Amino acid sequence: MDEETFSLVQECTNKYFIENINDKEVEIHIRIPKKYRSLWLSKISDLRTNEDEIEEYADLE
Numbered sequence: 001m002d003e004e005t006f007s008l009v010q011e012c013t014n015k016y017f018i019e020n021i022n023d024k025e026v027e028i029h030i031r032i033p034k035k036y037r038s039l040w041l042s043k044i045s046d047l048r049t050n051e052d053e054i055e056e057y058a059d060l061e
Helices: 034-045 051-058
Strands: 015-020 026-031
Touching: none
Parallel strands: none
Antiparallel strands: 015 026
């Protein structure tokens, strides 16, 4: 049996938004219930990318 999965952003987040800081920076704010703190920290620490993906998305802005 497959284990059910959840969207962290939709199911484990109270609010999120992106704030423009200046011409070269933005901040991503994620407000979560305290019970998901360790889960979010673990998931954020595991985020990975590669050079091709960086180049692909850098051109979109």
